[in-house]
Amino acid sequence: MNNNGFASFFEFNNVDWTKMGQATWETVWMTVVSMIAVAIFGIILGLILFETQNSNSIGAKIINWVVAALVNIFRSIPFIILIVLLLPATQALVGTIMGPRAALPSLIISAAPFYARLVQIAFDDLDHGVIEAAKAMGATRWQIVTKVLIPESSPALVSGITVTTISLIGYTAMAGAIGAGGLGNLAYLDGFQASNNAVTMMATIIIVVIVFIFQFLGDAVVKKIDKR
Amino acid sequence: MIRFKDVSKTYTGKEGPVKAIKDVNLTVSDGKIYGIVGYSGAGKSTLIRMINGLETPTTGSVTVNGQEISQLKGEALREARLKIGMIFQHFDLLWSRTVLENVEFPLEISKKGNKEERRKKAEELIKLVGLQGKEKAYPSELSGGQKQRVGIARALANDPKILLSDEATSALDPKTTDEVLDLLVDINRRLGLTIVVITHEMHVIRKICDHVAVLDAGTIVEDGPVLDVFKHPQQAITKRFVNQETSTGSADDTQVVVDQLLESHPNGVIVKLTFHGDQAKLPIVSEMLRQFPDTNMSIIEGNIHQTQEGSIGSLYIQLTVENDNQEQIQGALDYLKTMRVETEVINREQ
Missing domain, CATH: 3.40.50.300 (P-loop containing nucleotide triphosphate hydrolases)
Known part of the structure; x- marks a missing residue:
């Protein structure tokens, strides 16, 4: 086996396709599951930030301060350090610190605060007049959230989750390097450590393709729902 | 309520x-x-x-x-x-x-x-x-x-x-x-x-x-x-x-026209008439001219608007008389008053 030189990156007959398929599935699984959880937690956190800002009540101010502080802290911890920090929590939550399932807590906790800020910006960007109009019609707070805030900011929410998901794909590769499975794990163990450059190359190509697919899907959905 | x-x-x-x-x-x-x-x-x-x-x-x-x-x-x-x-x-x-x-x-x-x-x-x-x-x-x-x-x-x-x-x-x-x-x-x-x-x-x-x-x-x-x-x-x-x-034009425009007329017709009287309601539909001005045949009238500016309760209009006119018959002018103005038209004589600056 020729492990040196540029050509070694393209000797794809050295690739174990069953393993590659399995790793691709793990990466997609980690990405999709964490994306769904990030969307839910992000919208909830973003909503809390939006609803408690500019409020005069002391309770709202405290909630806003606490959530904003948590969001800022978890956004600023580098992902690779966050995984290590969360090892005990992961063990308690998932029962293991190895495999794709073990990657979920750190993926979600690192990406949800980032998405929460995007959600808050999306709500802030809404025309205040529309919210006032709904209030004038006698809408409850909950009705305003479900019938005005979320549908009216949906293009921004979708493009926000697209951006977040693409950085999640990068995170899954990083998580893979320390044992979470997926393409990152394969590229690191079977590619880098086993000096099989073609595996590293193929894993990279597949990750790029996955990123392209998610970006394409996100853009298509935004185009479909944006009636402005 | x-x-x-x-x-x-x-x-x-x-x-x-x-x-x-x-x-x-x-x-x-x-x-x-x-x-x-x-x-x-x-x-x-x-x-x-x-x-x-x-x-x-x-x-x-x-x-x-x-x-x-x-x-x-x-x-x-x-x-x-x-x-x-x-x-x-x-x-x-x-x-x-x-x-x-x-x-x-x-x-x-x-x-x-x-x-x-x-x-x-x-x-x-x-x-x-x-x-x-x-x-x-x-x-x-x-x-x-x-x-x-x-x-x-x-x-x-x-x-x-x-x-x-x-x-x-x-x-x-x-x-x-x-x-x-x-x-x-x-x-x-x-x-x-x-x-x-x-x-x-x-x-x-x-x-x-x-x-x-x-x-x-x-x-x-x-x-x-x-x-x-x-x-x-x-x-x-x-x-x-x-x-x-x-006002149809700007107020300044009207003032310029009035000034010019005052200058060229030193004997005339400039009057602003305000009509409202049904008066705006009556031929009050032509009737006035018929009753006071020595008066001549020229229109400076006028307009009429519809409101929910009826019309409202204003008309700037200049009245002059032949033979300097001031009584005719006074009579015309009095006639307008009896028709309940608001009249305002715009005084020339002395």
């Missing part, structure tokens, strides 16, 4: 408290179109938002149909708001919904009827505002006037007793403005709805309102039936608003 009693509103700004509304008292009778006119910053928006509780007075009370809106909270306030429709300067439609879905929106909020009944009601309202065929369109596909029609249909969805119009025509061109105003009058007549209009355009007041209040720096400086205010504006600010609407 809407009643403001000693209403004041104070905001705490960075440089101390700001009094936005000062001791406002006003009453809007059922079924009327009440206009509040003022320049931007006068407090119009704050005032109209007190009617549906989007703003609360610092002192005083706002009562709508016997209920003190300024004291309501939570569910009771939301319940009261269902009976008060509102339309906005920038329409404030939901872009993510079609025309039909936008009109259904308030019905979803009030949880009135099932899906089918809501649809039927929305379709009726869309017909009422003249938008049939546009049900499936999104707001971005509509013109400004069409968007405001959707706004009106939406405001009427819960069968309100009151419609609030917040500068609803200020973003529209003159032709569309008139169409929307005609629609508002039509709705007022057909549904017996009370309408409160705030605007900075006297045109809107003249065209649709029964009653007008002039708001300046948070205080109502003048109010009364529209025709009265147009005929006899008392305050300087009211005169400015009335002039904005009744």
Whole structure:
């Protein structure tokens, strides 16, 4: 086996396709599951930030301060350090610190605060007049959230989750390097450590393709729902 | 009936408290179109938002149909708001919904009827505002006037007793403005709805309102039936608003013409006549010329406008006489007075 030189990156007959398929599935699984959880937690956190800002009540101010502080802290911890920090929590939550399932807590906790800020910006960007109009019609707070805030900011929410998901794909590769499975794990163990450059190359190509697919899907959905 | 009693509103700004509304008292009778006119910053928006509780007075009370809106909270306030429709300067439609879905929106909020009944009601309202065929369109596909029609249909969805119009025509061109105003009058007549209009355009007041209040720096400086205010504006600010609407050219232009005429006809008399109501339709001036055959008349400027209560017009004329027969002029002026035309002789500067 020729492990040196540029050509070694393209000797794809050295690739174990069953393993590659399995790793691709793990990466997609980690990405999709964490994306769904990030969307839910992000919208909830973003909503809390939006609803408690500019409020005069002391309770709202405290909630806003606490959530904003948590969001800022978890956004600023580098992902690779966050995984290590969360090892005990992961063990308690998932029962293991190895495999794709073990990657979920750190993926979600690192990406949800980032998405929460995007959600808050999306709500802030809404025309205040529309919210006032709904209030004038006698809408409850909950009705305003479900019938005005979320549908009216949906293009921004979708493009926000697209951006977040693409950085999640990068995170899954990083998580893979320390044992979470997926393409990152394969590229690191079977590619880098086993000096099989073609595996590293193929894993990279597949990750790029996955990123392209998610970006394409996100853009298509935004185009479909944006009636402005 | 809407009643403001000693209403004041104070905001705490960075440089101390700001009094936005000062001791406002006003009453809007059922079924009327009440206009509040003022320049931007006068407090119009704050005032109209007190009617549906989007703003609360610092002192005083706002009562709508016997209920003190300024004291309501939570569910009771939301319940009261269902009976008060509102339309906005920038329409404030939901872009993510079609025309039909936008009109259904308030019905979803009030949880009135099932899906089918809501649809039927929305379709009726869309017909009422003249938008049939546009049900499936999104707001971005509509013109400004069409968007405001959707706004009106939406405001009427819960069968309100009151419609609030917040500068609803200020973003529209003159032709569309008139169409929307005609629609508002039509709705007022057909549904017996009370309408409160705030605007900075006297045109809107003249065209649709029964009653007008002039708001300046948070205080109502003048109010009364529209025709009265147009005929006899008392305050300087009211005169400015009335002039904005009744003079065809600018006031300066008229003054130049008058000066020229005074110069070229040293013997003549320049008279401003104001007509209102049915007088505007009578041939008063030609009758005057017939009775006083020695007088000659030339028209300097004139105009006539329609209001909800009748026409109002003004005419600048110059009267000259042959043989310097001043009695004829005096007679002509007296005749006009007996016909109850307001005459104002514009004096030449001595």
